[in-house]
Amino acid sequence: MRGTAAIVGVGHGGMGEAPGRSHFDIIADATHAALADAGLKLSDVDGVFSATMINSMPAVSVTEYLGLRPKVTEGTNTGGSSFLAHLQWAALALDAGLCEVALITYGSNQKTGAGKFVSTSEVVPFEAPYKPRYPVSAYALAAARHMYEFGTTREQLAEVAVAARTWANLNPEAYATGPLTIDDVLNSRMLSSPLTVRDCCLVTDGAGAIIMVKADRAKDFPKAPVYVLGVAAENWHRWVSSMPDLTVSAASRSGPRAMEMAGVTHADIDLTMLYDAFTITPVMFLEDLGFCPKGEGGRFVADGKLRHGGGFPLNTNGGGLSCVHPGMYGLFLLIEAVRQLRGECGARQLDNPQIALCHGNGGHWSSQVTAILGTGATL
Structure with missing residues (x-):
């Protein structure tokens, strides 16, 4: 997989505090910032990779909010590591020709929406008695x-x-x-x-987005590409x-x-x-x-x-x-x-x-x- 795909756009949205904005709103901000960074349009995206802390079908929900119709949708949630794993799957999808422009995105309005430290709704029977x-x-x-x-x-x-x-x-x-x-x-x-x-x-709001393409297209974009090596x-x-x-x-x-x-x-x-x-x-x-x-x-x-x-x-x-x-x-x-x-x-x-x-x-x-x-x- 070394060097087969590259990142050609990155963007942030709602960093720190984004009062009155939903997590979808700031995901959209980050996505448009990353697309502008890459010199692309939203309609160019045909692969969506996302996980959120709220949605049971995160990539599907993000896709709907952005108005996309991607060929590839991947929403596996492994917590904070999810997006590095998505990097792997996006690179493989691009190399296989399953999509041409992959979007990896995430956002949360945790600070202004709830203001509390992240917890879990799952009950762990062998840990819960100790009140962690x-x-x-x-x-x-x-x-x-x-x-x-x-x-x-x-x-x-x-x-x-x-x-x-x-x-x-x-x-x-x-x-x-x-x-x-x-x-x-x-x-x-x-x-x-x-x-x-x-x-x-910290407990903050914030969203991010990355745009990836296959390596053979990577030099056609405004910014110097950054390649996925491993x-x-x-x-x-x-x-x-x-x-x-x-x-x-x-x-x-x-x-x-x-x-x-x-x-x-x-x-x-x-x-x-x-x-x-x-x-x-x-x-x-x-x-x-x-x-x-x-x-x-x-x-x-x-x-x-x-x-x-x-x-x-x-x-x-x-x-x-x-x-x-x-x-x-x-x-x-x-x-x-x-x-x-x-x-x-x-x-x-x-x-x-x-x-x-x-x-x-x-x-x-x-x-x-x-x-x-x-x-x-x-x-």
Whole structure:
């Protein structure tokens, strides 16, 4: 699949707060922005890939709202990782000639529509008696175990949030900006020990969209194409009580598979975009994806290397911790990676990046999807 499809347009809608707008409204905004970015019309789209937090048939519902009649419709929902998985299926559909212009889109008005942290309506009989606060308790459980096994500290977790804020302060679209210190994170309200409010992602509105075409058409568009070099997905469980090891996620399998498909090594990665719904997730993903040994994630991040100018660019938009997190975040990883690889990020722009690794997480550490994107120079 390496290099067979490319992203030629990206767009946002309703970032932060979109009062009075439905999730469909801001999905439409993001879609039209991505189409304009690609120099295409809505009528050009003949493949729709989407998941939402509300609709039982998300891709069908999005298709209806946009007034489309696609040849391919795919709406598998694996949580926040869904859109990286859709990247894989869109690339395969394009390569097989099932469609010519694929749209991947998502949106939520979670902030202004409800204003509450994402929870779940499902009853889990073997977890419910302990009254967990979903989803934070599932991640707090893993954080506590990681601290117990490897000596990871709350200060090291807090550094992830502080680093994200240094990038957000350079991003005009970021929702949370301004000073943030390790003490600020540690002293904020405890939600589920050991995670405080500042260890947890934002609750915002927001929508995103990506336009993809087959590689042989990719150079015919206004912006430089960004190619899909590799994608791999893994899932080992649904609920955290069934997670085989609380300190190892399925990213330990998806990462190596995606990198093998892309033909790259860790030394080739110029930008890393990791799902940061909680400060523990980048720490564990850095380990599972092979950027540092298992158990060393806390020490890896502790010296400020993730901050702007720290030498290891991670979540350069500010991430789910400081930029945007409308319930499911994975699509925004891809959009930031594309903009960085095209050199469009202004004050936070990296120096000539060529390859980006994006990693999405869904459920309670449940679904892990790794994608490798590259510029034309990487083909």
